[in-house]
Amino acid sequence: MAFKGQRCRHELSCIIIFDLLLISVTGFVLDGTRAEDLTSKQTCEDVAIIGAGISGSYAAWRLRDHNLSISVYEYSNRVGGRFRTIRFPNSPDINVELGAMREALLNGTDFPANGTFNDYALLHTRTKDGLELAAYFTMGISKEMSDLIRDVVGFRFMFGDVSSANAVPLSNPNRIPTGPRVVQTVKEGMEAVPHTLMDRFLQTSHSHKLHLNRELTKVIRTGATYTLRFKETVTTNGITTYAKNFRMLEVCAKKVVLTVPRLALSKVTFSGLSISHDLSDSIENAVKDVPAFKIFLAYDTPWWRTTNVTHAETDLPNRQVYDFGTSAQTSTSVLAAAYGDMDIVKFWREVQSRGPFMNCLNGNDTCPSEAAVKHVTNFLAEIFQIPLESIPTPVDGAISIWDKFPFGGGWHVWMPGYNWDDVRRDVLQPSPTDHVYFATGSYAPGETDSWSNNALETVERVLKLLSWASSLNALEI
Ligand SMILES: Cc1cc2nc3c(=O)[nH]c(=O)nc-3n(C[C@H](O)[C@H](O)[C@H](O)COP(=O)(O)OP(=O)(O)OC[C@H]3O[C@@H](n4cnc5c(N)ncnc54)[C@H](O)[C@@H]3O)c2cc1C
Numbered sequence: 001m002a003f004k005g006q007r008c009r010h011e012l013s014c015i016i017i018f019d020l021l022l023i024s025v026t027g028f029v030l031d032g033t034r035a036e037d038l039t040s041k042q043t044c045e046d047v048a049i050i051g052a053g054i055s056g057s058y059a060a061w062r063l064r065d066h067n068l069s070i071s072v073y074e075y076s077n078r079v080g081g082r083f084r085t086i087r088f089p090n091s092p093d094i095n096v097e098l099g100a101m102r103e104a105l106l107n108g109t110d111f112p113a114n115g116t117f118n119d120y121a122l123l124h125t126r127t128k129d130g131l132e133l134a135a136y137f138t139m140g141i142s143k144e145m146s147d148l149i150r151d152v153v154g155f156r157f158m159f160g161d162v163s164s165a166n167a168v169p170l171s172n173p174n175r176i177p178t179g180p181r182v183v184q185t186v187k188e189g190m191e192a193v194p195h196t197l198m199d200r201f202l203q204t205s206h207s208h209k210l211h212l213n214r215e216l217t218k219v220i221r222t223g224a225t226y227t228l229r230f231k232e233t234v235t236t237n238g239i240t241t242y243a244k245n246f247r248m249l250e251v252c253a254k255k256v257v258l259t260v261p262r263l264a265l266s267k268v269t270f271s272g273l274s275i276s277h278d279l280s281d282s283i284e285n286a287v288k289d290v291p292a293f294k295i296f297l298a299y300d301t302p303w304w305r306t307t308n309v310t311h312a313e314t315d316l317p318n319r320q321v322y323d324f325g326t327s328a329q330t331s332t333s334v335l336a337a338a339y340g341d342m343d344i345v346k347f348w349r350e351v352q353s354r355g356p357f358m359n360c361l362n363g364n365d366t367c368p369s370e371a372a373v374k375h376v377t378n379f380l381a382e383i384f385q386i387p388l389e390s391i392p393t394p395v396d397g398a399i400s401i402w403d404k405f406p407f408g409g410g411w412h413v414w415m416p417g418y419n420w421d422d423v424r425r426d427v428l429q430p431s432p433t434d435h436v437y438f439a440t441g442s443y444a445p446g447e448t449d450s451w452s453n454n455a456l457e458t459v460e461r462v463l464k465l466l467s468w469a470s471s472l473n474a475l476e477i
Contacts, residue, residue, distance in 0.1 A: 044225050045069045045207075048253035050216045053081025054100075055259035055439055055455045057194035060201040060208070062463060069207035071251070072198070073214040073228075075264070075406050077235035079198045082407060083452070085189030088298045088396040089361045091327035094334045095189035096296050098366065098400035099410070100452055102185065213240070214249065215406075219256060219436060221272030226253050226436065238365030255435040257462060261449070262287055262442040263408030273431040282426060286418040287442055290450075291345035291403035292410025295338040295368055295376050297394040302326055302333035307384045316379045317344050332395065337376045341410060349401055351375055361396050368399040411450035412442045420445035428458070429465055437462045 047063060049056050052074035060072050078084075082099040186192055202208050211230075218229040232246040258265060266283050295318075304323065312321040319340030326333040338348070351372045360367035368376075373394060381388040402410040414420060420443075427443045430436065439462040441455025442448055449455045 044252035044254055045071050047255045048228055049257045051259035052079045054083050054194045054452050055459050057197040058456050059257055059459045061197035064201045064204040071209040071211060073211045075215045076240045077212045080191040080194045083190045083194050085191035090330050090395055091298055091332040091334055093327050093329055094325055096398055097190055098294055100190050216268055218269045226256050228253055257437045257439050259439045261407055262412055263289055264406040273434045275430045279426050279430050282423045286423045287412040287414055289409030290341050290411050290413055292341040293345045293348045293401045296398045297337045298332050298334050298396040299392055299394055303392060304384055312383050314383050317347050318379045337380060345403055352399055358397050366398040368397045412448040428461055
């Protein structure tokens with residue numbers, strides 16, 4: 001085994017890596033063919049997991065060997081949630097990461113990964129007077145500099161209406177890297193991780209099921225068990241809505257684990273559970289959704305490389321730009337032409353809402369509008385300091401905007417006035433006398449679910465509450 005003899009940094013990484021290496025990323029069926037009709041109330045399943053993002057897939061995979069009947073219910077028609085990888089037909093060997101793209105989860109292991117990003121370049125950006133941005137963090141900052149930093153992604157957290165405690169981990173000088181840092185990515189694409197976990201879970205037992213296009217709307221305590229009410233949804237071209245004349249479906253579960261983000265959680269109603277009023281305030285207000293967006297463009301030539309700039313951080317609406325590489329098969333090159341969060345997302349939502357759309361080869365919900373391509377290209381000319389005419393027409397493109405149900409945002413930040421540890425403790429098991437658990441990273445202390453490993457650590461906490469964690473075959477390599 002590639003990493004034999006090497007100790008994993010975190011138990012979580014060890015567990016996940018060991019199993020992922022045992023299996024290949026097989027053709028997991030995502031079209032609902034394994035889903036079964038839920039209308040029968042004859043049986044009561046042991047565990048219902050709500051959400052098939054990385055958290056739900058991970059929870060299912062962790063519980064796979066327990067001889068339990070477990071179902072995972074997912075609102076959309078796909079596994080992955082905010083782990084979403086697509087590939088342009090002209091560059092099939094380049095992962096276009098529409099959601100998470102850097103993995104902290106597998107850090108320190110030999111999981112097949114290809115380091116591509118040179119992260120934290122912002123901190124090494126020099127101002128006109130030659131000072132590194134990083135230096136300003138230790139010496140105090142001028143109004144002009146604070147405006148610049150506020151406008152650039154990643155540092156805005158410290159200046160908005162969010163909890164000032166969020167600034168502490170970010171402004172810790174020990175966190176500021178002293179040199180370029182190579183960030184790990186997943187070779188098969190980030191989405192391969194939840195797919196593999198889900199695939200493995202389904203393969204372990206016939207009493208493990210995945211039900212796609214089911215939105216949990218209500219949890220009703222019924223004696224010692226729970227009735228879960230679902231709305232049937234449909235997904236067309238990547239967009240999920242309610243089915244025409246949708247059915248309401250009910251199932252019985254003995255334990256319920258919700259792995260959905262804040263907004264989705266706030267829309268579920270609970271009946272018969274002793275949930276305190278304070279908790280609904282925490283769910284609604286303790287964290288806020290941070291919208292995020294990305295735009296990728298594919299070109300016949302990597303025109304930007306003539307400038308020697310492969311990664312830019314900017315206060316223009318593009319915010320961050322990354323070179324995603326050239327296809328070894330076709331020589332098509334991919335640029336992450338824009339990646340940002342917070343207020344600027346409204347601009348791209350507005351621009352994207354107006355058609356017509358560019359001629360995308362994969363033609364689904366991720367196709368950018370011509371207006372979005374035009375704006376992003378104008379700003380690229382500014383960023384790379386080259387004439388607009390020297391930027392060729394892109395041959396393909398993709399956009400993702402994380403600002404709507406069920407996600408609400410790309411991740412979450414804490415609001416002032418809430419104690420992180422108290423909120424997280426209360427949220428994990430909202431009613432002490434019920435087996436309903438909120439395994440959502442939206443309320444993880446510090447950086448919440450801006451990193452998926454925080455979301456998975458929350459799942460681990462819930463497994464401990466369920467007293468199942470200790471008997472799981474945690475593999476220390
Ligand atoms: C643009 C972007 C960049 C990011 N970059 C990184 C990165 O580089 N590294 C990193 O580690 N993390 C990154 N993150 C964060 C990371 O994506 C999240 O932490 C992680 O994906 C959260 O996973 P989750 O399973 O907890 O939630 P989700 O991925 O949100 O999954 C929840 C699932 O629940 C489903 N659902 C919601 N409501 C219901 C309901 N009522 N009934 C049934 N199903 C429901 C949803 O459809 C979804 O599939 C990024 C996120 C974004 C958006």
